[in-house]
Amino acid sequence: MGSIPEVSIIKGLNRDYSTQSRLHRIFETNLNSSDCGNKPAVIFCDPTNGDQNLTHNQLNQSANQLASVLIHRINTCEVEPNQDGDWIIAVCMPPSDKLIVTLLAILKTGAAYLPIDVTFPKSRIDHILQESKPAFVIYDGNIIDRSHFDSSIASSYDECKALSINYDDANISDARRLQSSDGGHLALVLYTSGSTGVPKGVRLPHAVLMNRLQWQWETFPFSSTESVGVFKTALTFVDSISEIWAPLLTQRAVLVIPKCITKDPTLLVSMLQKYEIERLVLVPTLLKSLLIYLSLKRDANLLNKLKLWICSGETLPTSLAMEFYDYFPENEYLLCNFFGSTEIMGDVTYFTCRGKDQLRNYTNVPIGYPIFNTIIYILIDDKKPVKIGETGELFVSGANLAHGYVNGRDKDRFIENILAVDPKYSRMYRTGDYASVQKGGVIHYEGRTDSQIKIRGHRVDLSEIEKHINEIDGVKKGIILCYHAGQMDQAVLAFVSVDHTSLLHELQIEQILRNKMPDYMTPQVILIDHVPLLVNGKVDRQTLLKLYENTNNNNDPAPAIDYDYSGVSANEMQKTRIFFETIGQVIGRSTRTTISLQSNFYELGGNSLNSIYTVAKLRDCGYSIDITNFISAKNLREALEYITEIDTNLDRNLVPVKADFVAYSLSEVYREETIRIIAHSFLEKAELEQQIKPHITEEAYVVLINDSWQPLIETAFSFVIADKKNRIVGVSLSFDANNEPECNLDGPHGVIFEFLETLEAPVKDRLPHDKPIMHSFMMGTHETLNAQENIVAMTFMESEVIRLAREKGCCGILTTNTNALTQQLARDVFGYETLSDTQINTFVFNGRKPFGNAPDDYRAMVQWKKL
Known part of the structure; x- marks a missing residue:
């Protein structure tokens, strides 16, 4: 950075980037000048139809x-x-x-x-x-x-x-x-919340995007093994630009992840793991959620390839960064804090952290140093730079500045830079943020000069919310405040007084606001009888915040919340009380209404982050629920059906599975559907099959199922399941392990069968043989099921396997699972014992490793359930 100046003007390195290129022209040039044409460019994780490439x-x-x-x-x-x-x-x-x-x-x-x-x-x-x-x-x-x-x-x-x-x-x-x-020159327009209460559009040229992207490529280059980047941020959010175009313009693929996966840590982590993602951009609240999830899983291999974590959009607390290095090894994993806004292409300063020693003297992680071709000014009102260590308003000049707003609005935000010598720094953007430059030339964020805050990375002006709430018929006065702005427990509050004749209530006002604004802007509404005033006639904001704080005391382990246990049976009461009180403790500060079986967790004030807290606290209380089931439950009654008491001897009687499906014994009428479901499931989703593509085809499954059909029918251990529309959506195929048909090892399945036999043969020798052993060897679901439906269907089939094995007098069930979901269901839900755990890529067949390209964390588990 050079010598530290006496005043707070910090200049990033100069780079003579070619910023005249258009994004699409770079993409086209890459196709003409390299062999990337047939490489993946887009991978869409479609919850309904599977991956689209x-x-x-x-x-x-x-x-x-x-x-x-x-x-x-x-x-x-x-x-x-x-x-x-x-x-x-x-x-x-x-x-x-x-x-x-x-x-x-x-x-x-x-x-x-x-x-x-x-x-x-x-x-x-x-x-x-x-x-x-x-x-x-x-x-x-x-x-x-x-x-x-x-x-x-x-x-x-x-x-x-x-x-x-x-x-x-x-x-x-x-x-x-x-x-x-x-x-x-213009590449895109992004609309942000406006200080006048009206959203405004930011005009971003190609050149601005290229400066930001080229800085990233030089400072945080893609590794030689990094072939896929992630696009998971809302397109209306500025971080989506680098998520999409950084990989695409460097001949890599972009993995498109829909919201339903992003908000579910189980699904998100699974997707990041599957594609061996090496970098991720996220807001601190999502980082917190993922760290909690990872601590629950206690699996050191999860996300071990994700070496670059980039936080932006919100203040990054040092305590959270410390938690990051409690899980990930120091000096191996980078945690970065980026700062910026839409008007300056998202990021103009950055701080890179490699371990805890860099953080010990900070309350919040610094926002760092300017990116290339950027100057940061910390100024006081008359546009004079403050001295090092003093606080002033942060201004930005350089190649990252937008070309103003649509229709030339708010011209006072983009102004002439009277301090500039070089013409390329002739304009500056007034951010409205307070900052200071501390020892070493590092920049610290010190808060806002106005009523703007960040929610899930989106900039929100409280005046816009206030404008909408005061336009509602029946509202006398609405005051919008932010509790603990920038902190992990930040809450946007609307204190509202209504006409004495009005029948408006809190939830009704919130719904009216949802029809006017995005969900992330909707505040928690609190009705008040009158607006408290200071002696000068201004609103007493501190009294309102104290009212909220005293009514919902975070330090009270049992907040004063109403619980309604109507409809709860006596034998379910203990579990229900623990469940309700756990929710009350987790979201007590923002709970809107009475907690009952009919309550929806998110309408009570829950969110993705505290849903993970709830699951974690339930586990501490001796109860377990799958995170995906909890997140997707329509109400607490439905969630309650999935909650089980943690028991080392857990079996099917303690695993509640909703009757969304019905099972039918395998018969000739289901042959066509069986072949189609098994072929699609294994060809498109099975871990072993993915490693030997394209040598294995759908035709191989047709031959396999047809060759095995008669033994499957005769054994009567197999079934299909149908949904409420009587559509066949799942298949489970099993044999008696003591009397299995011979497999053709010469076909394309040969290497897979040889691998499975290598794992299972030593285990079978140790099992009892006085009764039949159900060998559950193939299970698949219909491609139209979304992620949640797939989990429910798989859980139902696993339960049905246990029921059928008992009915047939089996002494136990043997299965080999290579899929993380079925491994988790078997181990954590249905109480299977893992008898063998093998790293897939170590298997040798005919002198080579057919699965050698599989990640180290792809495991094959031979699992056994004694009945």
């Missing part, structure tokens, strides 16, 4: 065709650029492979993309469209109704995709692109 060539070709459709539609509609001279195409789609195609296509047209979250209320969507005036809107017709948009300039993705087959897949020439007055 696109190569770089397929992505480019689909984007070219879609871009041609968009250009044609815009030209046909004869629309013009907006008053800023920008061509904008709005996109309202959830995360998917289709979304990535759409974003690349929009850039190829010469336009900028404007993300609109599919969960936004219609009023917010209307404001964004009316102000930004996009030339076209493309949306997901399966989620968003056409009435949200002017149909003359809007189409669903499927409609556009159907038209795209009429166009060739060549790259879009400059002559065909939409021509703007500035040469098409």
